[in-house]
């Protein structure tokens with residue numbers, strides 16, 4: 001993160017949702033915002049289907065909460081992930097967002113201009129912007145089929161049969 005915010009080059013990261021609430025991420029964003037020529041904040045591109053992945057097994061690897069995994073923790077929670085895009089500068093960011101909004105066909109993803117604009121279903125559990133929903137409301141919001149009508153895993157939201165919960 002330090003490297004990418006100092007390089008002054010555009011960057012695109014596919015990382016878990018808990019990253020944007022981390023203090024080291026937020027302070028890196030603030031540092032970049034203090035440089036007038038690069039003042040634009042990053043934006044976020046959230047795919048219509050949830051990207052989830054699992055960390056490799058092993059010790060010393062952070063679990064989904066970002067704390068070191070214990071030896072007995074073989075099952076890891078899936079990470080909800082999306083693209084973080086930055087380093088484009090003010091004009092570049094505005095141009096990218098405009099190009100996105102003018103795209104002839106609706107893209108299979110959502111562009112959030114700030115972390116506060118992220119869809120509720122990908123917000124980190126520690127994000128104060130995330131609304132506390134009842135179980136019933138969460139179930140209502142949960143996507144059950146993909147854009148092309150394939151059923152999705154109830155646990156991680158990937159297409160049925162593709163994840164470890166639904167693999168037969």
Ligand SMILES: [Zn+2]
Pocket residue numbers: 153154155156157158163164165166
């Ligand atoms: Zn699954």
